[in-house]
Structures are given as structure tokens and as C-alpha cells.
Amino acid sequence: MGALMVTRLVAAMGAFVFVLPILTAAAQTDGALLARGEYVLRAGACIPCHTDFKGGGKELAGGRALKTPFGLFYSPNITPDPETGIGRWTEAQFRAAVKQGIRPDGKHYYPVFPYPTYTRIGDDDLRALFAYLKSRPPVRQANKDHDLMPPFSWRSSLSFWKALNFQPADFQPDSRRTAAYNRGAYLATALAHCGECHTPRDWLGGLKEGMALAGTRDGPEGEVAPNVTPHPETGIGKWSQGDLVTLLKSGQKPDFDNLQGVMQESVDHGFKFLTDADLAAIATYVMEQPPIANKVSRPSP
Amino acid sequence: MRKFLMAMGAVAVIAGVAVAPMAVSVAQDANKAAYDKRSKAMKSIGDSMGALGKVAKGEAPYTPDAVKAAETVSALSKDIAGLFPAGSGIAESRSKPNIWTAWPDFQAKAKAMTDPADKLVVAAKTGNKDEIGKALGAAGAACKACHDDYRAPPKT
Numbered sequence: 001m002g003a004l005m006v007t008r009l010v011a012a013m014g015a016f017v018f019v020l021p022i023l024t025a026a027a028q029t030d031g032a033l034l035a036r037g038e039y040v041l042r043a044g045a046c047i048p049c050h051t052d053f054k055g056g057g058k059e060l061a062g063g064r065a066l067k068t069p070f071g072l073f074y075s076p077n078i079t080p081d082p083e084t085g086i087g088r089w090t091e092a093q094f095r096a097a098v099k100q101g102i103r104p105d106g107k108h109y110y111p112v113f114p115y116p117t118y119t120r121i122g123d124d125d126l127r128a129l130f131a132y133l134k135s136r137p138p139v140r141q142a143n144k145d146h147d148l149m150p151p152f153s154w155r156s157s158l159s160f161w162k163a164l165n166f167q168p169a170d171f172q173p174d175s176r177r178t179a180a181y182n183r184g185a186y187l188a189t190a191l192a193h194c195g196e197c198h199t200p201r202d203w204l205g206g207l208k209e210g211m212a213l214a215g216t217r218d219g220p221e222g223e224v225a226p227n228v229t230p231h232p233e234t235g236i237g238k239w240s241q242g243d244l245v246t247l248l249k250s251g252q253k254p255d256f257d258n259l260q261g262v263m264q265e266s267v268d269h270g271f272k273f274l275t276d277a278d279l280a281a282i283a284t285y286v287m288e289q290p291p292i293a294n295k296v297s298r299p300s301p
Numbered sequence: 302m303r304k305f306l307m308a309m310g311a312v313a314v315i316a317g318v319a320v321a322p323m324a325v326s327v328a329q330d331a332n333k334a335a336y337d338k339r340s341k342a343m344k345s346i347g348d349s350m351g352a353l354g355k356v357a358k359g360e361a362p363y364t365p366d367a368v369k370a371a372e373t374v375s376a377l378s379k380d381i382a383g384l385f386p387a388g389s390g391i392a393e394s395r396s397k398p399n400i401w402t403a404w405p406d407f408q409a410k411a412k413a414m415t416d417p418a419d420k421l422v423v424a425a426k427t428g429n430k431d432e433i434g435k436a437l438g439a440a441g442a443a444c445k446a447c448h449d450d451y452r453a454p455p456k457t
Contacts, residue, residue, distance in 0.1 A: 224455035240360055254354055255347035256441035260395075261454025297455065 030131075037132025040125045043191040043278070044118070045270035048262065050075045061085070061139035066112060069218045070205060071148030073112045081138035094130045100168050108158035110146070111165070111205065120171040120190035152205075165206035180277075184285030187278055192271065194286070197225040197262065200294075213289055215296035223261045224296055231291035244283040245276070328388065335389035342377050342384055346444075349373045350437060353425065357434035367433065371418075371425035374440065378418035381411035381447075395453045403450075410447040417443050 041047065052063040052075075062077040080087040086094065089104060096102040101115035109115060121129075151157050171190050173182040188194045199207045200216035214235070215227030227235040236244070243254040248271040251259040259267060271279070349370035355361035385407075390396040400407045417440040424436035 221454065222456055226455070240358070242358060242360075243354075252441055252445070253347075255351035256354060256437060256444055257347055257350075258441070258445040258448055260448065260452055264454075 033131050037128035040129040042270045042273040045266040047269040048265035058139040061141045067221050070152040073146045074144035076143045079139040080134050081140050084142045114193040114196040117193040180281045180284045184281035214292040214294040227294050229292045234295045241283040245279045248279045332388045335386050339384040363428050368425045371422040375418040375422050378414040382408045397451050400451050414443040
């Protein structure tokens with residue numbers, strides 16, 4: 001073996017020894033990033049709307065029909081398939097979609113995609129979510145057109161809707177409140193999008209001011225979205241914080257009945273994966289909202 | 302005679318027209334009554350379970366009412382399927398129609414509540430929070446097993 005070769009070999013080994021820790025560190029960072037992205041996906045309850053469970057669809061491939069008072073929506077494919085999913089999207093395009101409700105072609109999304117909530121997502125969570133979605137198996141499944149009634153079927157009317165009802169914003173913690181409350185506020189109003197179903201809407205589909213979380217009979221899929229403000233008679237004021245944590249973790253109500261419908265899907269594919277500390281934070285936030293008297297459930301006989 | 306027959310015919314037709322809706326409305330009343338009875342029973346089970354839950358979680362003190370609550374659940378669990386006569390899945394009901402098409406399975410799942418409900422009484426009598434909690438968990442699982450298949454989400 002010549003001296004030159006030995007030198008090269010040593011140099012190569014040196015380089016290997018030097019590079020290895022960097023690669024490992026990168027892999028670890030990736031792992032942490034993806035884990036965070038999956039957590040954000042769970043907290044945002046993205047899977048129930050973006051997966052057609054009834055039709056046996058693949059996870060996140062869209063095509064789930066969602067019945068609303070404005071018509072029938074079909075969720076889009078958010079797997080990284082380049083043709084039918086978000087495989088060709090840049091992070092900037094993803095950011096515009098999630099935080100501003102703007103499609104890569106510049107058109108607006110319907111607010112059935114809860115970007116009025118997601119606009120508050122923090123940058124790190126958004127980046128992690130995008131990385132996680134890109135890491136999922138791509139599924140080739142073309143998106144379906146929504147089946148809406150006019151004027152909602154005119155996508156151009158969305159700029160009008162947005163001017164009325166949407167303001168891009170970042171999450172603002174309240175310095176007078178506890179860290180747990182603020183964490184809960186972030187989870188509830190930037191990710192879990194509680195208000196998108198539990199706050200009643202006006203006839204144009206804007207969330208009614210002053211009625212936050214007070215419930216509506218016009219929830220998705222024709223379901224009742226109950227009053228979840230801490231009002232003792234018409235809301236969940238008689239629940240303990242632990243009751244709400246149990247509900248979000250297992251779908252079980254304080255009377256040991258369980259959830260059905262869209263909320264059960266959101267627990268099964270989303271909220272039950274959150275840490276106990278985060279669920280307690282959401283419960284803290286919800287239980288400290290102003291109680292609103294609003295009876296939405298059917299009167300019992 | 303012909304006139305008489307025609308008159309009788311007319312009476313019969315009129316009576317028929319009058320009676321048919323009455324029969325329908327009697328059936329409707331019965332279905333509504335069955336639904337109301339069922340709703341009350343289910344609410345009573347839920348309220349009792351909820352009260353026991355508060356004891357199990359240490360949010361309420363243990364009193365003899367806990368045993369009464371467990372006995373309410375136990376008594377009502379004896380004939381849950383009997384609360385679901387055919388036709389009682391009226392518009393306001395959250396009962397899924399497959400209850401009556403998959404009746405044997407529904408009946409089995411409804412009956413599966415009896416045993417954990419009886420054990421709930423035993424647990425309630427011990428006055429031990431953890432025992433009550435465990436028994437509630439088992440009873441809740443029986444509720445869920447049936448509700449998952451046969452109870453629709455709240456509808457307007």
C-alpha cells in the first residue's frame with residue numbers, strides 16, 4: 001500500500017467520522033420536526049375532514065363529504081402526491097393556504113377550511129406540519145368539486161366574505177392570564193378550531209360575535225353542536241375540568257355516555273393524542289370563557 | 302234498496318276515511334310515548350352514572366344516594382331492548398334504523414349492560430371510590446359498545 005493511498009484512506013475515514021455526527025443530528029432534528037408536525041395535525045383535527053372514512057379512503061387523501069347549511073363540501077387531498085395532492089407546493093404556498101385561505105392559483109378557499117382559526121398557527125408549528133404532511137405516503141386521488149347552492153357556489157363571492165369575516169392574525173397571548181390558559185387558548189383558537197363548529201354563524205356564514213362556543217343546531221353533517229360555554233343550565237357549567245379532559249381523551253361524557261358523530265371523529269383521530277397537560281390547558285381555557293345562556297339541545301320530555 | 306246500499310257505502314267510506322287517520326294517529330301517539338319513556342329512562346341512567354362519577358372522582362362525598370343511583374341503573378338495565386318497540390324511531394329520536402334490522406345484535410348489546418350494572422350496585426355498597434370508578438368504567442364501556450353502532454349524533 002503506497003503512502004498516498006494510506007493518506008487518502010485516513011482522510012476519508014476522518015471525513016466519515018466528522019460527517020457522521022452531523023448526519024445523526026440532522027436525522028434527529030427531522031425526527032423531532034416530524035413528531036411535532038404530527039402533533040400539530042392531531043391538535044388541529046385535520047384527519048377527520050381530510051379522510052373519507054365512509055368511502056374507505058386513504059388517510060389525508062380528501063374526498064370526505066361534509067354536509068353544511070351552505071351545501072356539500074368535499075375536502076381536498078393533502079397527501080404529497082404531485083398531481084392530485086400538495087406534492088408540488090412550496091412552504092410559502094402552504095403558509096398562504098393555511099394562514100390566509102389562498103390557494104396556490106391565487107383563488108380563495110371556502111371557510112369550511114377553518115383558516116380563520118388556522119391563521120393563528122405559530123411559524124414553528126406550521127413548518128413542522130408542512131414537513132410532516134410531505135413525509136406521508138402520497139395518494140393519487142383527484143379532488144371533487146363542491147356541491148353548493150348559490151350564492152355560495154360562486155367562488156368569487158369569497159373575497160366579499162373574507163372582507164367581512166376574515167382578518168389574518170397571529171396568536172396573541174394574554175399577559176394577565178396563566179401560561180396554562182394561554183396554551184389552551186392557542187390550542188383552541190389556532191388549532192383545535194372549537195369555535196368553527198360550536199359558535200353559531202350568521203346567514204352569510206360568519207361567526208356570530210358575542211356567541212363564542214354557545215352552540216348551534218346547524219353544525220356540520222346536520223348535527224347539533226352543543227353549547228360548550230360554562231353556563232350551568234344550557235352549557236357545560238356543571239362539568240369539572242377533569243370531565244372535559246376525559247371527554248377530549250376518550251370521548252366519554254360525565255354521565256358515561258359517549259360522543260357520536262364529528263366530535264367523536266375529532267377525538268379518535270385528533271385530541272386523544274394530545275398530552276394530558278395540553279388537554280388540561282384546553283379545559284382551563286374553555287371553562288374560563290364567559291358563560292352564555294343558549295339552549296340548543298332538544299328539550300327532554 | 303239501492304239507495305240504502307249507496308247510503309251505507311257512503312257511511313262506510315266516510316267512516317273509513319275518518320277512522321284511518323285516527324288509527325294512524327293512535328300509532329303515532331304510541332310511538333311518541335315509547336320514545337318519551339325511553340328518553341326518560343336513558344336520561345335517568347345518565348344522571349345516575351354522572352352522580353356516581355362525581356363520587357368516584359372525589360368531586361362529591363360518598364352518601365347512601367350512591368347506592369340508590371346504582372340501583373336505578375341496575376333496574377333500568379334489565380330491559381333496555383324493551384324500550385325500543387318497532388316504530389319508536391321517530392323523527393326526533395337518535396335511534397339508528399339498523400336497531401330494527403339488526404335486532405338480535407342490538408338485543409345482545411343492550412343485554413350486555415345488565416351484568417356491569419349489577420356489579421355497579423355491589424361497588425356502590427362498598428363506598429370505595431376506586432371500586433366505584435372501576436365498575437363505572439365497565440358500565441360505560443357497555444353503553445359505548447351499543448351507542449357506537451345504534452345511536453346517531455344529535456340531529457335537529
